[in-house]
Amino acid sequence: EAQVTQNPRYLITVTGKKLTVTCSQNMNHEYMSWYRQDPGLGLRQIYYSMNVEVTDKGDVPEGYKVSRKEKRNFPLILESPSPNQTSLYFCASSLSLTGGLNTDTQYFGPGTRLTVL
């Protein structure tokens, strides 16, 4: 089944304890992205990757790191989490960024609910 998977789905942690949220897609998509969803703020992009070893900042990258060493994986790393990073995180992927043949439709993972105490 074609899908985007995220792990863990739920995580409660404490301030300063490094954590990684994994994201994997099995659709051979070039483009991957991380968003966070917060009440009243909607979904905002954190980082994105156009292909392997190519990553760039989105709108709210502070406090996050990413890597894209393999096409299928795009982990989100919080080196020193803080309470303001408590949020619902979504990983998304699309075949490409161009609009031809609907290849830029983004498919989302199930979400990771993170609480930082």
Next chain:
Amino acid sequence: AQKVTQAQTEISVVEKEDVTLDCVYETRDTTYYLFWYKQPPSGELVFLIRRNSFDEQNEISGRYSWNFQKSTSSFNFTITASQVVDSAVYFCALKSQGAQKLVFGQGTRLTINP
């Protein structure tokens, strides 16, 4: 700058009623794409539909229909004969050709009461 506005924060209707979710967008780009996503109580984001800016044909999929009007920069979503399973938060989103992200509206929480 691009912007998507979903003015209806919450809508509550009784089952079997028809309901329309509004979406108004702003962009200076001539080629762009519009999306609707559904977020059920379980939390995942489910892709519903994608429309191209050069295709204003309305679309119907079962009880769902979408009305795209370029003249008013709107891309409204109608659910006919709503069901309890339609209860969710619905997001409208915009993406320009070649842009690297989706711009989301704030979402509309739809509650269908039995």
